[in-house]
Amino acid sequence: MKMARASKDDLDRMIAFMQFIEEFMDYGTHTPQNDEYEEESIELTDEGFAERLRELWGRRFGHHGVDIAWSRVVFGCGVLIDNVCDPNADTLEWKPELAAKIEGWRCFHCDQVFGDRDAALVHFGGSEIQTPACKIDAVAFRDLERLAASYVNEDTELHKEVAALRSRLADATRRAEEDGYARGLADAKKHPGELGLCVAEPEQVKGGAS
Numbered sequence: 151m152k153m154a155r156a157s158k159d160d161l162d163r164m165i166a167f168m169q170f171i172e173e174f175m176d177y178g179t180h181t182p183q184n185d186e187y188e189e190e191s192i193e194l195t196d197e198g199f200a201e202r203l204r205e206l207w208g209r210r211f212g213h214h215g216v217d218i219a220w221s222r223v224v225f226g227c228g229v230l231i232d233n234v235c236d237p238n239a240d241t242l243e244w245k246p247e248l249a250a251k252i253e254g255w256r257c258f259h260c261d262q263v264f265g266d267r268d269a270a271l272v273h274f275g276g277s278e279i280q281t282p283a284c285k286i287d288a289v290a291f292r293d294l295e296r297l298a299a300s301y302v303n304e305d306t307e308l309h310k311e312v313a314a315l316r317s318r319l320a321d322a323t324r325r326a327e328e329d330g331y332a333r334g335l336a337d338a339k340k341h342p343g344e345l346g347l348c349v350a351e352p353e354q355v356k357g358g359a360s
């Protein structure tokens with residue numbers, strides 16, 4: 151079942167009723183705020199107070215008075231507080247999950263509110279480990295710029311290490327090739343027959359095919 155919403159009129163009646171009680175309890179008088187009553191400020195007896203209370207309550211005159219209004223105002227307020235307000239706040243604040251939808255995203259640090267998701271993303275970053283824009287200090291930002299530039303120029307410690315390794319590898323490869331070639335050549339000179347090579351004899355060269 152849905153609860154009827156209190157009207158502005160309901161609120162006004164409730165306020166007038168409670169102010170009247172407060173005034174009598176504090177001073178024993180009745181000083182109408184509203185000119186339409188055309189009443190003077192008067193000292194009230196208990197009977198006069200009760201009589202005025204009945205008028206404000208409303209039933210006696212058949213119109214809707216505080217008798218109908220108060221439950222809409224008081225219970226409605228309770229329903230709103232339970233459903234809409236932050237239970238951990240002493241002042242009227244949106245529940246956090248509602249605040250995010252209604253207000254957008256509020257930064258804890260600078261209190262800025264972002265209604266647009268993309269704008270919030272720019273301020274907060276996309277992950278929890280990122281620093282909000284308002285908390286980034288200039289020194290850290292310049293350091294990041296320098297780091298980004300060194301990556302662009304391939305000038306980080308990592309790049310230098312990779313370049314040194316490449317150079318050492320190229321040297322080692324070249325040396326291994328040279329050593330292998332020299333060893334092969336030496337073997338070929340020692341055992342030419344095993345490798346299908348033959349050394350030309352001086353006579354064979356001289357005599358030709360005979």
Ligand SMILES: [Zn+2]
Nearest residue numbers: 257259260284
């Ligand atoms: Zn911020």
